[in-house]
Structures are given as C-alpha cells and as structure tokens.
Amino acid sequence: MRATRFFISTLKEAPADAEIISHKLMMRAGMIKRLGSGIYNYMPMGLRIIRKVENIIREEMNRAGAIEMLMPVVQPAELWQETGRWDKMGPELMRVKDRHGRDFIIQPTSEEAITDVVRSEIRSYRQLPVNFYHIQTKFRDERRPRFGLMRGREFTMKDAYSFDRDTDGLKKSYQIMYDAYTSIFQRFGLQFRAVAADNGAIGGSGSHEFHVIAETGEDALVYCPTSDYAANMEAAEALALSDSRAAASAAMTKTATPGKEKCEDVAALLNLPLTATVKSIVLAVDADEGKEKQIWLLLLRGDHELNEVKVSKVAGLANFRFASESEIVEYFGCKPGYLGPVGTVKPVNLVADRTVANMADFVCGANEEGYHLTGVNWGRDLPEPVVADLRNVVAGDPSPDGKGVLAIQRGIEVGHVFQLGTRYSEDMKATFLDENGKPQLLQMGCYGIGVTRILGAAIEQNYDDKGIIWPTAIAPFEVVICPMGMDRSEAVRTETENLYQALLAAGVDVILDDRGERPGAMFADWELIGVPHRVVVGDRGLKEGKLEYVARRGGEAVHVPVAEMAAFIQARLAE
Known part of the structure; x- marks a missing residue:
C-alpha cells in the first residue's frame, strides 16, 4: 500500500468529547469518526485493524470446528417474546415497527435467532454436537454511551452458539471454546486473563470472562498469584476472615x-x-x-x-x-x-x-x-x-482454593463464554430425538467476543505519549517505510522501491509513505497511528550502505545493511 493511495487523516488534538485515552487516540489517528451518540464510522485505518481481528477470530473458530453463518440484525419480536426477553431486556433493547405495525428488534445478541434455526434443522442426536457462529453488527441502546468503542451503542461482535445432547457434551463444547478464546487472545498479542464470572441476565450456569489487562479498565479482576484461581469481582468468593468465633468478653x-x-x-x-x-x-x-x-x-x-x-x-x-x-x-x-x-x-x-x-x-x-x-x-x-457470602473480596483475602491470598487488578472485558444449558431451548421448545426416539431438550452454550471493543482495549494496554503501540498481529500495517526526500534523490527512490517490492513479495503488510511530508511530521503520524516497525531510507544512511530500523515499542535506532533489511524485517516479524 502506498500512502498517497490510502486515506490518512490525523489530528494534533483530540475532539473535546473524547474521554479516555483509547477514544482520544483513535480519533486523533483517524481510525473512527463520530456519526451520532455512541455510533461511529470506521475509517479505512480503523477498518484494517477490525478485519485483522476478525480474521484471527475466524481462523481459530474454524479450527475449533465452529461453522460460520450470518443472522440478521433486525429480528421479529415474536422470538424475543417466546423467551421473555422482550420485556426483561428493558430500554437497552431497541424496538422498531415496520410499515405494517409489526414489532421487531435490532439485535443485541442472537440466542433467539439461532435457537429458531436449530429447532427447525436439528432433528436427531446424530446431528450433534454442532456449533454455529457469526460476526455481525449489534446494537444496545446504552443510557449514556461513552468512551468511544468501549461503550458505544452500535458495535461488531462475534457470537457463537453450541448445541449438545447432554451436559457432558456441553462441558466439552465449552472447553473447546475456552481453549479457542485463549488462542485468539494469545494471537492478538495482548495481556489477558480469563476469570470465572456470573451469567447475569443471559441466564444459564457457568461462565468465564476474558479481560484485557489495563489500569484504566472498568472491571476489577480477582486472582491468586500462587494458583490458578481467578474470578471477576461479582463472582469472587469471599471466605470468612476468621475460622471461628471468639467467646463474648464484653457486656452489650x-x-x-x-x-x-x-x-x-x-x-x-x-x-x-x-x-x-x-x-x-x-x-x-x-x-x-x-x-x-x-x-x-x-x-x-x-x-x-x-x-x-x-x-x-x-x-x-x-x-x-x-x-x-x-x-x-x-x-x-x-x-x-x-x-x-x-x-x-x-x-x-x-x-x-x-x-x-x-x-x-x-x-x-x-x-x-x-x-x-x-x-x-x-x-x-x-x-x-x-x-x-455478601461482600466484595479485598486484596489480601485468603484464596478460595486455599493456595495463597488474593490480588486485584483492572481489566476490560472483551469476551465471555457461557454454559446456557436449556435456558433458551426450553422456552423455544428446541428438541432432538435421542437413540430411543424420545424428544430431549438441547443443551446450549454461548460464546461472544467484542470485535470492535478489542481495538479500544488493545490501545488502553498499549500506548505512550506519542500515540498507539499496536501488537503486530492486529496493527493496521506491520511495517512503514519512510523515505527522506524521495522526490529529490534517485538513490533514496530506488532503494525505497526495492525494499517495498521485496517486502510485498515476502507477504509483509507494508505501507510506503510517499506523501512527501517532512521527516518530523511523517514520524509523528506513524507513531500516533502505532505501526510497530519503521524503516527510514535516507541519503546519509545510503552513503554508508545502511537503512535505519526503529521498533515502535521503545526501540533504539538500528542500522542494517541495505541488502539485509528485508530479511531483518521478516525475522523481527517472526519473533
């Protein structure tokens, strides 16, 4: 990609309504543009990141045996009335009417829609287990949208739904999804933690949340540094702080x-x-x-x-x-x-x-x-x-597993996996025939990842005073080439084109900044945008037969022989 053929629109200052660092930096980097309250255009730079996030999710979901489909954004009210969520969801559920006066909703999630599909398609135990997923726009009418993509009204989500014949099968499907989510977040290159959680309004039994670790996170994560225990604050068990009660020693x-x-x-x-x-x-x-x-x-x-x-x-x-x-x-x-x-x-x-x-x-x-x-x-x-157990735990409380004491850190929820059981299949009469020809309720699991929320969470974990620092796997571009005076120097132009073509041929996602900007402005743009690897081509370095490489994350300038730079970049990307 050449910068002159792409759309780059950076700002020196964030708009006044941008509240947290990820919101400010995404606006300044030209990744999102506000259209309405809690509703954003995803600009070309931001959309590239979203597509990379989606691709990683899609690859791992497919590897885990899930099957992709697509369910509509607008869904008939009758399905939501069957499960009772038409009333229970309250004002967050956006309700609309068509020209005939019929009620519809703009989906915040798709348990009803997928259960309707499965109850008409799955007849026999021989068709189980099955897991469907889609990546689709969602809408939740937040009372007070804020923090950009972190708590917007319209967003993109990957939601998956497994169906099994019994609870043992559900547990296996749940573990497969838990493992897939672990692989997804590892591939994103983010520090994260999976914690036991409460199912809340969605219903069902066990669940885990996946949080990106960030000091600015809204959620308190409870964990034991000396064991595997981890839970969110809502679900973390608080033990009694004394094993027994002392005898009375004072009069009331x-x-x-x-x-x-x-x-x-x-x-x-x-x-x-x-x-x-x-x-x-x-x-x-x-x-x-x-x-x-x-x-x-x-x-x-x-x-x-x-x-x-x-x-x-x-x-x-x-x-x-x-x-x-x-x-x-x-x-x-x-x-x-x-x-x-x-x-x-x-x-x-x-x-x-x-x-x-x-x-x-x-x-x-x-x-x-x-x-x-x-x-x-x-x-x-x-x-x-x-x-x-009525209280929130505090740091230093004994761990419920008896293997140490609890610590607390902040996190941003970006994924959630649920064991729903028969919560929806019972309401919607979704059954299959077992080996004896008898109808049985389907056991259901639900698994969500906030695709667009990943962007905000990743930035809250990865930034400095210059701008964003993207993990390579989800960066808008892996490498930027910054030529100094490309329009004035034949040597700079030739070596820039040679490196650019070599990286393209090697499958590197590279952008060549051919806009003719001054070095300071050029570097500032790419540091703000957060491209993780930068190569500078200039006459001074070429006289010594070298190009300059700088890693976005705290890297010192490294001078690499011209002929070795393409291989050097590929080696850095492979690390």
Missing part, C-alpha cells in the same frame, strides 16, 4: 455516638478499629399477589462493601431493592445511620456475611438516633443469623 452497652452515622466515624470516636464495627443494609422484596412485603437486614463488617450480584443469589432476594427511608423507619424506628439487628420495631429477615457471623463483641447501630451498641454477640444478644 448502649453508647452515645452523636452525629456519627458512618462506621469510620463511630470507630474513630470509640477508639476502635473499623474491623470491630458492623454496617447494616436494609433491603425490601415487594409482595407477590396474596403475600406480604418482606424487609431484610444484611450485615457486613464496617470495612467491607456489598456485592449486589451475590445478594441476588440469596434465597428470597432474587428481586430485591433497597428499602426506602419510610420503610426503614417503620421497621427500625430510626433513620439510617444508626441501624442494627438488636431490637427492631418489626421482625426482619436477618442475613450476616460470613465474616460478620464469626465476629464477637462487635459494634452496631442501636436503632436510636445518636446511639450505637458495643459488645454485641451472637447467641447471647442476637439469634444465630442466616449466613451467606
């Missing part, structure tokens, strides 16, 4: 704490560690028809934070909400800030986090404004609670 005493509503302030006033305090969180579950509303009190140690995903898995709390102040006053006789489990006005459902359940002589609210209780103990002052 009501203590004045005027104006001290937070555990930190109470601990400071009483000259106690924050770890001796317990915070109270009040939840409500609205009544089904014929039943009464329920109020729940959850107890966490003062320095811990509630994990709402874990709370939703406690029996009876699947549909919880936070209680209103009027509900709190009704049940506790006191405003928030001084709440506790002792002496509530009305009975509540009490659940203690594992760590709290093993605490003794703790401090909690007295259900009276301006007062807390000290020396509170289970069994003596309170009935034994229901115990559950």
